[in-house]
Amino acid sequence: MIQEIFRKVDEGRGLERDDIRYLLENRESVEEAVFEKARAITDLHFHKKIYVRGLIEFTNHCHNNCYYCGIRRDNDEVERYRITPEELESAVAVGAEAGFQTFVLQGGEDAYFTDERLADWVRRIKKIQPSCAITLSVGERSMESYARLKEAGADRFLLRHETYDPAHYKKLHPKEMDQQKRMKCLKDLKALGYQVGSGFMVGSPYQTIENLVEDFMFLQEFQPAMIGIGPYVRHHATPFRDFENGSVELTAMCIAILRLLFPTANIPSTTAMQTLAEDGRNRGILAGANVFMPNLSPPRVRKSYALYDNKAAFALEAAENLRDLKEQIAELGYEIVMSRGDFTGRENYNVQ
Numbered sequence: 059m060i061q062e063i064f065r066k067v068d069e070g071r072g073l074e075r076d077d078i079r080y081l082l083e084n085r086e087s088v089e090e091a092v093f094e095k096a097r098a099i100t101d102l103h104f105h106k107k108i109y110v111r112g113l114i115e116f117t118n119h120c121h122n123n124c125y126y127c128g129i130r131r132d133n134d135e136v137e138r139y140r141i142t143p144e145e146l147e148s149a150v151a152v153g154a155e156a157g158f159q160t161f162v163l164q165g166g167e168d169a170y171f172t173d174e175r176l177a178d179w180v181r182r183i184k185k186i187q188p189s190c191a192i193t194l195s196v197g198e199r200s201m202e203s204y205a206r207l208k209e210a211g212a213d214r215f216l217l218r219h220e221t222y223d224p225a226h227y228k229k230l231h232p233k234e235m236d237q238q239k240r241m242k243c244l245k246d247l248k249a250l251g252y253q254v255g256s257g258f259m260v261g262s263p264y265q266t267i268e269n270l271v272e273d274f275m276f277l278q279e280f281q282p283a284m285i286g287i288g289p290y291v292r293h294h295a296t297p298f299r300d301f302e303n304g305s306v307e308l309t310a311m312c313i314a315i316l317r318l319l320f321p322t323a324n325i326p327s328t329t330a331m332q333t334l335a336e337d338g339r340n341r342g343i344l345a346g347a348n349v350f351m352p353n354l355s356p357p358r359v360r361k362s363y364a365l366y367d368n369k370a371a372f373a374l375e376a377a378e379n380l381r382d383l384k385e386q387i388a389e390l391g392y393e394i395v396m397s398r399g400d401f402t403g404r405e406n407y408n409v410q
Contacts, residue, residue, distance in 0.1 A: 111326075116141045116179075120167050125232070127365055136364070161191075208250050214283070221265065224237050255286055257287045284323060309331060348399075
């Protein structure tokens with residue numbers, strides 16, 4: 059069956075539910091072949107180059123109360139912060155000096171950051187590094203809001219759908235959060251011309267193999283430019299504190315399946331992978347990931363952007379250690395590159 063799956067991949071036909079279910083349920087017996095195939099596809103399109111994005115976690119205020127997240131509204135253990143415009147400019151200047159051509163502004167859904175404030179920050183970044191790409195990861199907003207931010211200079215937007223199954227979504231979020239609203243946001247972003255990223259957690263509480271199958275089927279329909287996934291990692295101050303962490307091994311398989319399905323998408327090896335395994339970042343790359351996001355946030359706030367416990371925010375996850383990161387990536391046979399790394403798979407991108 060694995061050869062038939064690979065044949066479909068080579069012909070660009072996508073995969074059916076049964077194909078994806080087979081890969082997930084038989085992970086241990088097929089992963090070596092799947093990883094090899096995923097690497098071959100990645101190397102064909104990205105030529106052993108790993109793109110880096112400078113991550114700036116600018117606020118940990120959030121009005122949402124997601125049951126899995128360490129910066130949820132009701133967690134009063136968190137030391138809340140917002141970086142200043144001067145800290146933003148300093149972080150971008152440091153990144154620009156190091157050669158970064160993409161900056162990712164990530165934060166909780168913080169009402170303080172109105173369209174005007176965020177647009178101003180986008181323009182500040184572009185003034186320092188005019189040729190850069192700016193990715194926003196700031197959650198659910200109106201289409202008008204997304205349009206204003208796009209007009210200000212934002213190029214990409216990350217909004218993980220987390221889980222496509224509505225019943226599962228309800229188990230992970232309070233009742234005031236609406237899965238259909240998130241889906242509308244994703245469609246709005248795409249309609250506005252953003253390079254849009256989505257994704258899901260692997261091993262989140264109550265997740266089944268069928269949930270994962272539905273996630274892959276949704277992404278095949280949506281055709282994102284970027285796909286960010288990572289293992290669920292628990293946080294001690296959430297309602298899900300007693301659930302087990304997700305599996306790095308299963309996450310790596312999911313990355314590989316994504317690469318089979320999306321040959322030219324930008325797929326990061328996420329910090330959550332590195333948090334759960336010392337070689338987690340490398341495992342993601344060897345499964346088909348082509349993006350890594352070193353942390354450019356001001357050091358004073360990094361520990362406070364704790365979406366989960368024991369976050370790997372220092373050591374090689376920090377942008378100031380880029381030289382060491384380049385050496386480790388080179389040992390895997392890959393090269394760190396600082397270019398924008400824009401999504402190039404335009405043929406089916408606007409299919410709704």
